[in-house]
Amino acid sequence: MPLTPHGEEQARGLRRRLDRPWSLALTSPLVRARKTAELAGLDAVEERLLLEWDYGHAEGRTTKELNRERGGWSIWTDDGLPETPDDVGHRAEQLLELVAPALEAGDVCLVGHGHALRILTAVWLGLPAVDGRLFALSPASVSVLGHEHELPVVQTWNA
Numbered sequence: 001m002p003l004t005p006h007g008e009e010q011a012r013g014l015r016r017r018l019d020r021p022w023s024l025a026l027t028s029p030l031v032r033a034r035k036t037a038e039l040a041g042l043d044a045v046e047e048r049l050l051l052e053w054d055y056g057h058a059e060g061r062t063t064k065e066l067n068r069e070r071g072g073w074s075i076w077t078d079d080g081l082p083e084t085p086d087d088v089g090h091r092a093e094q095l096l097e098l099v100a101p102a103l104e105a106g107d108v109c110l111v112g113h114g115h116a117l118r119i120l121t122a123v124w125l126g127l128p129a130v131d132g133r134l135f136a137l138s139p140a141s142v143s144v145l146g147h148e149h150e151l152p153v154v155q156t157w158n159a
Protein backbone atom coordinates (compact mmCIF):
# COMPACT_ATOMS: atom_id res chain seq x y z
CA MET A 1 0.00 0.00 0.00
CA PRO A 2 1.30 3.48 -0.80
CA LEU A 3 1.81 6.17 1.81
CA THR A 4 -1.17 8.39 2.47
CA PRO A 5 -0.74 12.14 1.93
CA HIS A 6 -0.35 12.44 5.73
CA GLY A 7 2.33 9.71 5.66
CA GLU A 8 4.17 11.56 2.91
CA GLU A 9 4.07 14.74 5.00
CA GLN A 10 5.44 12.83 8.01
CA ALA A 11 8.24 11.36 5.89
CA ARG A 12 9.24 14.81 4.61
CA GLY A 13 9.27 15.94 8.23
CA LEU A 14 12.09 13.47 8.91
CA ARG A 15 14.41 15.16 6.40
CA ARG A 16 15.95 17.66 8.82
CA ARG A 17 16.47 15.04 11.57
CA LEU A 18 18.10 12.56 9.20
CA ASP A 19 20.19 15.05 7.20
CA ARG A 20 23.65 13.93 8.21
CA PRO A 21 26.29 11.51 7.00
CA TRP A 22 25.45 7.84 7.45
CA SER A 23 27.97 5.05 7.11
CA LEU A 24 25.06 3.05 5.70
CA ALA A 25 21.37 3.68 5.03
CA LEU A 26 19.09 0.73 4.29
CA THR A 27 15.39 0.49 3.54
CA SER A 28 12.88 -2.28 3.22
CA PRO A 29 12.05 -2.90 -0.45
CA LEU A 30 8.34 -2.40 0.27
CA VAL A 31 6.77 0.74 -1.21
CA ARG A 32 5.96 2.56 2.02
CA ALA A 33 9.47 2.24 3.42
CA ARG A 34 11.17 3.10 0.12
CA LYS A 35 9.02 6.19 -0.32
CA THR A 36 9.61 7.22 3.30
CA ALA A 37 13.38 6.94 2.81
CA GLU A 38 13.19 8.93 -0.43
CA LEU A 39 11.03 11.72 1.04
CA ALA A 40 13.29 11.85 4.11
CA GLY A 41 16.21 12.57 1.77
CA LEU A 42 18.05 9.31 2.33
CA ASP A 43 20.06 7.57 -0.35
CA ALA A 44 19.09 4.18 1.07
CA VAL A 45 19.82 0.77 -0.39
CA GLU A 46 17.04 -1.82 -0.41
CA GLU A 47 17.56 -4.71 1.98
CA ARG A 48 15.17 -7.68 2.14
CA LEU A 49 16.10 -8.38 5.77
CA LEU A 50 14.11 -5.22 6.62
CA LEU A 51 10.85 -6.61 5.23
CA GLU A 52 7.85 -6.46 7.52
CA TRP A 53 6.64 -9.56 9.30
CA ASP A 54 4.60 -11.77 6.93
CA TYR A 55 1.10 -11.48 8.39
CA GLY A 56 -0.48 -14.12 6.17
CA HIS A 57 -4.23 -14.33 6.89
CA ALA A 58 -4.01 -11.24 9.12
CA GLU A 59 -2.61 -8.95 6.38
CA GLY A 60 -4.67 -5.79 5.99
CA ARG A 61 -6.99 -6.70 8.86
CA THR A 62 -7.31 -4.97 12.20
CA THR A 63 -6.84 -6.58 15.59
CA LYS A 64 -10.46 -5.71 16.32
CA GLU A 65 -11.64 -7.66 13.25
CA LEU A 66 -9.48 -10.64 14.11
CA ASN A 67 -10.66 -10.59 17.73
CA ARG A 68 -14.28 -10.89 16.54
CA GLU A 69 -13.29 -14.16 14.84
CA ARG A 70 -10.84 -15.40 17.47
CA GLY A 71 -11.22 -13.84 20.90
CA GLY A 72 -7.94 -12.73 22.42
CA TRP A 73 -6.10 -12.72 19.09
CA SER A 74 -2.58 -11.27 19.03
CA ILE A 75 0.01 -11.06 16.28
CA TRP A 76 2.55 -12.08 18.92
CA THR A 77 0.87 -15.43 19.68
CA ASP A 78 -0.89 -16.46 16.43
CA ASP A 79 0.78 -19.73 15.44
CA GLY A 80 -1.01 -19.76 12.07
CA LEU A 81 1.10 -17.01 10.48
CA PRO A 82 3.78 -17.70 7.85
CA GLU A 83 6.39 -16.20 10.20
CA THR A 84 6.73 -16.42 13.97
CA PRO A 85 8.34 -13.73 16.12
CA ASP A 86 11.42 -15.97 16.24
CA ASP A 87 11.55 -16.10 12.42
CA VAL A 88 11.50 -12.31 12.26
CA GLY A 89 14.04 -12.26 15.10
CA HIS A 90 16.35 -14.46 13.05
CA ARG A 91 16.14 -11.93 10.18
CA ALA A 92 16.92 -9.17 12.70
CA GLU A 93 20.01 -11.07 13.86
CA GLN A 94 21.15 -11.42 10.24
CA LEU A 95 20.54 -7.70 9.66
CA LEU A 96 22.57 -6.75 12.72
CA GLU A 97 25.43 -8.95 11.48
CA LEU A 98 25.18 -7.30 8.05
CA VAL A 99 25.39 -3.75 9.42
CA ALA A 100 28.07 -4.47 12.05
CA PRO A 101 30.99 -3.38 9.81
CA ALA A 102 29.18 -0.13 8.92
CA LEU A 103 28.56 0.54 12.62
CA GLU A 104 32.31 0.40 13.17
CA ALA A 105 32.62 3.31 10.70
CA GLY A 106 29.70 5.41 11.99
CA ASP A 107 25.95 5.49 12.31
CA VAL A 108 23.53 3.33 10.35
CA CYS A 109 20.01 4.37 9.35
CA LEU A 110 17.32 1.70 8.89
CA VAL A 111 13.93 2.45 7.37
CA GLY A 112 11.48 -0.36 7.90
CA HIS A 113 8.19 -1.41 9.41
CA GLY A 114 6.75 -1.32 12.92
CA HIS A 115 6.60 -4.93 14.04
CA ALA A 116 9.88 -5.94 12.44
CA LEU A 117 11.68 -2.93 13.95
CA ARG A 118 10.18 -3.68 17.35
CA ILE A 119 11.58 -7.21 17.11
CA LEU A 120 14.93 -5.82 15.93
CA THR A 121 14.99 -3.70 19.09
CA ALA A 122 14.32 -6.72 21.30
CA VAL A 123 17.11 -8.66 19.55
CA TRP A 124 19.50 -5.69 19.89
CA LEU A 125 18.83 -5.67 23.64
CA GLY A 126 19.34 -9.43 23.95
CA LEU A 127 15.66 -10.09 24.66
CA PRO A 128 13.50 -12.80 23.08
CA ALA A 129 12.00 -11.69 19.76
CA VAL A 130 8.46 -11.85 21.17
CA ASP A 131 9.42 -9.08 23.60
CA GLY A 132 9.18 -6.70 20.66
CA ARG A 133 5.56 -6.50 21.83
CA LEU A 134 6.80 -4.26 24.65
CA PHE A 135 7.99 -1.49 22.31
CA ALA A 136 5.11 0.50 20.79
CA LEU A 137 6.40 2.25 17.69
CA SER A 138 4.75 5.19 15.93
CA PRO A 139 4.88 5.75 12.16
CA ALA A 140 7.58 8.13 10.89
CA SER A 141 9.26 8.27 14.28
CA VAL A 142 12.98 8.17 14.96
CA SER A 143 14.44 5.72 17.45
CA VAL A 144 18.09 5.31 18.27
CA LEU A 145 19.74 2.12 19.45
CA GLY A 146 23.23 2.36 20.80
CA HIS A 147 25.53 1.41 23.64
CA GLU A 148 26.17 2.61 27.15
CA HIS A 149 29.36 1.22 28.67
CA GLU A 150 29.40 -1.34 25.85
CA LEU A 151 25.91 -2.62 26.71
CA PRO A 152 23.18 -2.38 24.05
CA VAL A 153 20.56 0.21 25.00
CA VAL A 154 17.67 2.23 23.62
CA GLN A 155 18.94 5.80 23.50
CA THR A 156 15.86 7.42 21.95
CA TRP A 157 12.43 5.96 21.28
CA ASN A 158 9.55 7.24 19.15
CA ALA A 159 10.96 10.75 18.79
